[in-house]
Amino acid sequence: MTETDVAIIGGGINGGSTGLELAKNGLNVTIIDKNFICRGASGVNAGTLTMHMTRAQLIPYAKKGWELWMNTSEWLSKEIDVEKKNGLCLAFTEDEEKLLIERSKIRKYYGADISIISIKEAQRIDPNINSSIKCAAFCEMDGYVSANQTGNAYSKALKENKVKILENYDVSKIDYHKNKYVIIFKNGEKLTASSIILATGVNLEKTLKLLQINIKIKCLPQQLIVSERMPKIMDTVITVANGKLSLKQFKNGTVLIGGGWPGIGNIEDNYTETKPENLIGNMMLACHAIPRLKSSRVARVWLGLEAETDDAMPIIGEIPNYENAYVIGSIHSGYTSGPYMGKLLAEKILGKDIDLSLFDIKRFL
Amino acid sequence: MAILINNRKYDVIVIGAGPSGVSSAVNCAKKGLKVLIVDLNSNTGGQIYRAPPKTYKSISKKLKENEIQKQLSNEIKKFKIETAYNHTVWQVSPGFKVNAFNETSTIQWQSKSLIIATGTYEKIIPFEGWTIPGVIGLAACTIILKAHHFIPSKKIVLAGNGPLLMLVAYYVIQFGGKIDAIVDTSSKIDWIKSSFSLMTNPKNFRDGIKWVFKIFLNRIPVYSNSTIEKAFEVDEGIKLKIRNLKTGKAKNIISETIAIGHGLIPSTDITRLLRAEHIYDEQKGGWIAKVDRFLRSSVRGVYLAGDGAGISGALAASDKGLLASSTLLYDEKIISQKEFDQNTYKILKKLDKYEVFSKAISKLNSTPKKIIENIDNGTVICRCEDITKSEILRAVDQGARDINQIKSWTRLGMGPCQGRTCQYAASKIVAEYLNYEIDNLGYLTGRSPIRPVPLDRVLGDFDYEKITKVEAAPL
């Protein structure tokens, strides 16, 4: 039976970032994933780093996350493309204008540097947007990551920091006695750890049950649409007032359309299926925002499963009734803030005085 | 409105109107089932008997293929089978819902069962320069010849392997073209060895002899055991380097077009979308949907006709269509066990005979290790995303061990063709490099749309107010 200081179950952005920070501080870390590193939500998400879609209370964390993403070569790896872009959030009707002004004001209150700008100013920032907008909100702190490269970047950084990675290891049982955790895998192997971190994304409900913790975690199957490569047709990250569109063009010319238009999916067999009506709605909205997009073709659609708690706020911190057991996940815009949230949890584990009370899992128990 | 939902429920939707699709549609219609047959082409025929475009008023020389196509269309008309030609299927979901687009909109049909008869597409092993203008697929070349009745250029080099080389050569000569060379990865001995098996199918064998004879009479230089290593554009056309894989000798020649193909790959886009089980069978063309002897896939209600569950060629295609549809009729309790046994007994026997023939063909189409090793590191493998061999191997060096991981780290297979063109060669390269069995690498997860969807066609003109209203995201 092998031993480790810290066993992290779930190798997504949250488990990966926590593990990386712990390893940098000298702990012996093992990351376990039932699939490969960052092949869940963290490898298939839209990679948008925007304040315009972030939940107001999470803005301070998203800002810190954004800053980390902007210098990945320092703490992660060079193997991942990140681009800073201006962010424009558009309102097409008077109702949307009201909503945008109201929401931007609240986000601003929480620290996002968002301002409402005129049609003219918006067109100066990105001449490709639909000229029939009522107004726009502008934020300089925006951009995107090529999320498909997350797995490569994290596995490289983790290995360099001597983190042990167990891929294709599915946890079936966790025993706890004498302050030690014995993790038992489906293949029969075992691993002993002094502390454990549960970071299984959309599977958290099931994994928490292994420690007799019962909370509800919803599974949101989100669709993403990508075009074939096109000449440059836009220069900003575009979002809309109600938060149901994220749109940007990558360096290689492909345009990614997202925004949380649900498809069909379930956790049990990791099954997903597209919902054509919702694809069409999402595509229409995107083409309305950037009219030239209409001349392109959709190359691929895929889905990812996103976790959401009942109050749509994260759960991060200690697991009650256990020593040295932690949880991290269900973070809205979790890719943006993941690296920072992971760092925070690691610092807490290392004994720093970090306030995570906003994310305490006890609120559901 | 951009999405039309057709609420008529069909008993069966047949996707693909080649010989196997047509025979299964007819077989089902004869028994009174409500059948819809869908194809992206403008008529029946599939790849092998593709109909000439409607705008071609008269075609001087009628080919045998064009006649067969007419017969297929007549069958469809005779049994009053509903058709949806010019419709490209882009999404199929369980239940079954089939989504397709045409010139103006996207439409959804529903059916209880599905017969997938989407055939194959061509396999091309990349070489340096295969993406320059003037390099086309060998199978693509047969379409230009047989459906359009012209040659791609006056001078041409044919390369790759298998009987398609000979067939294309025959037609090019027939249409007045000049073949500068035939570059075949197989040896003459390979051909002779296979000829006994090929004789089990006298009709095709006779055709083959006719083709080879024509090549011989026209004194066309044939380079056996050879491959094109490199091609680049020059003023006169294309300069290419031919490498003999046995002796290592190289030869440069100049031509105008290269038509190259290394056999065919079964189309599995729909079965992969439906998350059916797949198995790897090199002889049958690579990854194929797993079927039982009666062509049932692992997904209830989904049957494979034609080449989707393994390549067996045009002659077997209509029999495979009959078999798949008879199984469906039996499963749906429309025909009795006795009738089913009677129907299938003869077909299975016939198919066993074709098997000998198709095995021989697939031997001739096998990919020699050497041509995989011979691919230069700078060669683009995934042409949609410009991913080179060295980029693929770099991902492998960094620890990627399955094809989807390689996809996500490099973007291989993420473009409009969704890996149809590169998956085979990329997997071969990686398997070779790691000394792995190729099936350990897995296959690319099926993703919608299985063909690129043009946004303007699918969305049409719409008002902002018409966009479905959705609940705002939480603040």
Ligand SMILES: Cc1cc2nc3c(=O)[nH]c(=O)nc-3n(C[C@H](O)[C@H](O)[C@H](O)COP(=O)(O)OP(=O)(O)OC[C@H]3O[C@@H](n4cnc5c(N)ncnc54)[C@H](O)[C@@H]3O)c2cc1C
């Ligand atoms: C389609 C989509 C688009 C998104 N777009 C954005 C965006 O643009 N911007 C943004 O900021 N956020 C976005 N998000 C949200 C973001 O992706 C997630 O918040 C974040 O990636 C979650 O990370 P995670 O580490 O918690 O979960 P995951 O990345 O899902 O990682 C969990 C890991 O746990 C493993 N696991 C599960 N069960 C077990 C077990 N029993 N044993 C071992 N391992 C197990 C899984 O295999 C997986 O690798 C999007 C999400 C989706 C789905």
